[in-house]
Amino acid sequence: MPAARISMRQIIEVLRLKYEAGLSHERIARACGLSKGVVGKYVSLATAQGITWPLPEGTDEVRLEAQLFPAKTPPSRFAEPDYFQVHQELKTKGVTLQLLWAEYVERHGVLGIFRPKTTKCSGSPAIYGL
Structure with missing residues (x-):
């Protein structure tokens, strides 16, 4: 059974710490209470989907989730x-x-x-x- 997805607020915080603060995955993991692997997973997922920081104007949690996790047919x-x-x-x-x-x-x-x-x-x- 796959692990539960972290909240969108945590994902946004991970992206903010990575691109705005320039922290390493290890420091982001310690700050957010996540593993380095989870941090790396969501950073690479955002990079693959073309998501940049700062997030575009009007991007809320729902829209970001739709970009990160598109519906699979x-x-x-x-x-x-x-x-x-x-x-x-x-x-x-x-x-x-x-x-x-x-x-x-x-x-x-x-x-x-x-x-x-x-x-x-x-x-x-x-x-x-x-």
């Missing part, structure tokens, strides 16, 4: 096909959905294959090869 599990292109290709003589599926798997790999559940079927699962 979960990656899609599937590469969604271009349905318009699929529709156009299906109009071509000799092109089947199975052929297009084979091309899709070749291009993207098997990201997930639909396997119907057989729990509603009568009989033993062994009959269905499960």
Whole structure:
């Protein structure tokens, strides 16, 4: 379980001590009651996000938090096909959905294959090869 994030006030204080007072990570850590690693983490995070000191006019804790920790969008599990292109290709003589599926798997790999559940079927699962 990841450690809890320190408060935005502490992060602002760390940045102020680093850039305004010019203190080392060790001295900032002692002054704020944090570890040197935590100080280094937030200083490098601010540097990577392009945050400078003094903070720009109108930057409050909420805005700074949004800059430091942008919302992460979960990656899609599937590469969604271009349905318009699929529709156009299906109009071509000799092109089947199975052929297009084979091309899709070749291009993207098997990201997930639909396997119907057989729990509603009568009989033993062994009959269905499960």
